[in-house]
Amino acid sequence: MxxxxxxxxxxxxxxxxxxxxxxxxxxxxxxxxxxxxxxxxYPDYLLQRINNQIFKDIPGLMDNIKRVTEHLRNKLDDIxxxxxxxxxLSLIPTKSGSWFYYETNNSYWRLYHFIKNHRxxxxxxxxxxxxxxxxxxxxxxxxxxxxxxxxxxxxxxxFHDINKxxxxxxxxxxxxxxxxxxxxxxxxxxxxxxxxxxxxxxRLGQNGKIPERITHxxxxxxxxxxxxxxxxxxxxxxxxxxxxxxxxxxGDSIRTSANTAAEDEKDLSKVKMDINLFEGYAKxxxxxxxxxxxxxxxxxxxxxxxxxPFIIGLxxxxxxxxxxxxxxxxxxxHNLVRARTQFRLVDSAEEQFSRMEDIVRRICSE
Ligand SMILES: Nc1ncnc2c1ncn2[C@@H]1O[C@H](COP(=O)(O)OP(=O)(O)O)[C@@H](O)[C@H]1O
Ligand SMILES: [Mg+2]
Numbered sequence: 001m002x003x004x005x006x007x008x009x010x011x012x013x014x015x016x017x018x019x020x021x022x023x024x025x026x027x028x029x030x031x032x033x034x035x036x037x038x039x040x041x042y043p044d045y046l047l048q049r050i051n052n053q054i055f056k057d058i059p060g061l062m063d064n065i066k067r068v069t070e071h072l073r074n075k076l077d078d079i080x081x082x083x084x085x086x087x088x089l090s091l092i093p094t095k096s097g098s099w100f101y102y103e104t105n106n107s108y109w110r111l112y113h114f115i116k117n118h119r120x121x122x123x124x125x126x127x128x129x130x131x132x133x134x135x136x137x138x139x140x141x142x143x144x145x146x147x148x149x150x151x152x153x154x155x156x157x158x159f160h161d162i163n164k165x166x167x168x169x170x171x172x173x174x175x176x177x178x179x180x181x182x183x184x185x186x187x188x189x190x191x192x193x194x195x196x197x198x199x200x201x202x203r204l205g206q207n208g209k210i211p212e213r214i215t216h217x218x219x220x221x222x223x224x225x226x227x228x229x230x231x232x233x234x235x236x237x238x239x240x241x242x243x244x245x246x247x248x249x250x251g252d253s254i255r256t257s258a259n260t261a262a263e264d265e266k267d268l269s270k271v272k273m274d275i276n277l278f279e280g281y282a283k284x285x286x287x288x289x290x291x292x293x294x295x296x297x298x299x300x301x302x303x304x305x306x307x308x309p310f311i312i313g314l315x316x317x318x319x320x321x322x323x324x325x326x327x328x329x330x331x332x333x334h335n336l337v338r339a340r341t342q343f344r345l346v347d348s349a350e351e352q353f354s355r356m357e358d359i360v361r362r363i364c365s366e
Contacts, residue, residue, distance in 0.1 A: 009035065009047065011094045011101040012111045016042030026122055026222065029054060029239065034114060044114035045092065049107055050100070055239060058108045060153030062099045065110075065238045066091060067147060068214070075143045086115055087234050115234055118225040124257040127280030129221070129230060133257055134284025136224045136232035137216060137249055142292045144214040144241075152214060152242045159217060159240065160248045162202050165311055166195050169318045178323040184336065187317050190343050198310050200303060201247045210297050215244035219253040232284075246297050250285060251304030254278055255312065258305075259345060264338050271344040273305060275352055279359050286363045298364055302356035305349040313342025 005021050019038035023031075024046065035045040055061050072088035092111040094101050101109045124130050158164040169191060173181065181188065204210045216223070217240035225234045256263075258277035261270040282301070290298065319326045320335035329335055349356070 005033075005047075008101060008103065008109050009045075009111075011096075011109075012045075012092050013095055014045065014092065014111075018045070021047065025120070027237070029237075035111075044116065046112045046114045048110050048112070050110060050239070052106065052108055055155055057153060057155065058100065058102075061155045061239055062091075062110065064152045064155065064241055065089070066099050067149060067152070068144060068238060068241050071147045072140075072143055085113065089113070089115075089234065089236060089238065115225055117228055118233055119228065119230065120222055120225055122222045124221050124277055127276050129226070130257055130277045130280035131284035132226060132230065132232040133219075133221050133224050133253060134281035134286075135288055136235050136284075137219050137253060138285035138288030139232075140216055140235045141213060141246060141249060142288050145292060147214055154242050155240055156242075159242075160244060160308075160311060162195075162198050162307070162311060165314050165318070166191070169314055169321075172318050172322045176321065178321065180321050180323065183333075184317065184321065187313075187336070187339055187343060190346075191314060191317065194310060194346070198307055201245055201300060201307055204296065204300065205245055210245055210247075210294065210300070212243045213246055214241060215246065215249045216241055217244055217248055217252070219249045220256045221253075246289070246293060247300055247304035247307060250301050251306075251308030252312075253281055253285075254305040254349075255308040255342075255345060257281060261341070263341060264334060265341055266337055268340060268344045271341050271348065273345055273348040273352060275355055275359075278305065278352075278356055282356075282359055283363055286360070290364050298360060301360050302353060305356060306346050306353070309342040309345035309349065313339045313346065316342060 001018065001021055009018050016037040016039035018035050020036040021033050024034040025032050029051045031049040033047040035047050037044050050058055052058055069089045069091060073084040076082040076084040076087050090113040091099050092113065093099060099110065103109060121129065124133065173188065205212065216235065218237055223235065223237040224232055225236055227233045254273065258274045258281060260272045260274050265271050316327065316335045317339035320339060324335055327335055
């Protein structure tokens with residue numbers, strides 16, 4: 001093992017002796033490594049270098065993760081048949097009692113127990129898997145409804161704030177410093193015609209009609225580990241856990257898990273929100289949350305399937321006009337292609353809106 005990794009691992013309270021370390025998984029944000037123990041009696045570990053380009057307050061972020069994982073394990077302890085060590089992430093402290101290690105070259109490292117024998121999928125393959133994803137993210141919100149100690153730190157300020165995203169878009173459009181608006185008229189018109197409608201969730205929140213909750217905010221399917229029988233096991237990737245509305249989590253899952261095509265599919269005829277995957281996800285999610293959510297929250301779940309692709313599409317479009325500063329791109333129009341895909345998803349959700357609402361109503365009355 002490279003001395004660099006040896007030196008880092010040596011900072012943590014590890015049991016046994018690390019034998020091997022290898023890059024792990026398909027995450028796009030952090031640098032992730034599996035650490036295999038030489039002694040099989042002891043756990044393997046998951047080492048991550050935290051992305052401090054995206055996350056500016058790592059101590060605040062790690063404090064959130066510590067509070068949330070501790071709370072989850074305490075709650076799971078009281079649920080018969082649960083395995084808290086497999087169903088929630090566990091951080092390993094450093095020898096000096098911190099939850100992360102700051103290396104001198106501006107690198108922040110953290111260590112988790114490695115959850116063995118899991119499965120992980122980037123793409124949902126069927127409604128049964130969608131159900132498990134929904135059940136896990138629903139349970140996550142339900143278990144975190146009573147975390148003590150006040151609000152969590154905001155790890156990315158105004159992350160899903162539609163008003164701020166729209167403001168940034170219009171400012172970028174106005175300056176048009178890269179002269180890139182030539183091809184984007186239909187997309188700009190789309191933003192103009194949908195912007196007000198999309199403020200609905202934020203308005204409900206600001207008017208006190210829906211409560212703030214602790215939400216995950218990155219509810220992609222590969223942020224749930226499944227067990228060997230494809231049953232939901234553990235929600236992972238907690239960097240964006242902070243205060244939000246339930247609709248952010250529900251809508252972003254539908255956006256990513258019920259889309260029939262890739263995020264950057266150029267052939268828009270392939271891009272569709274799959275109603276069967278929507279139904280599977282909604283069933284799992286509401287199984288865990290329908291008693292915890294208010295009627296107004298439930299009444300607006302279907303709407304969130306329009307909101308989240310709109311927000312993400314807006315961000316892709318803004319970045320395109322701004323000259324691709326935020327999202328990594330593989331070719332010049334990549335961000336524009338992505339924005340079109342997201343706006344197509346908004347339309348697809350709009351076309352199936354009353355069916356989605358019926359599904360949510362039916363599940364809640366069962
Ligand atoms: N505690 C863990 N045990 C086993 N595998 C994990 C654990 N945490 C993360 N992983 C794996 O590592 C990958 C990347 O981790 P994640 O925290 O999601 O990083 P990113 O923010 O880069 O997506 C996950 O998709 C999953 O496959
Ligand atoms: Mg991830």
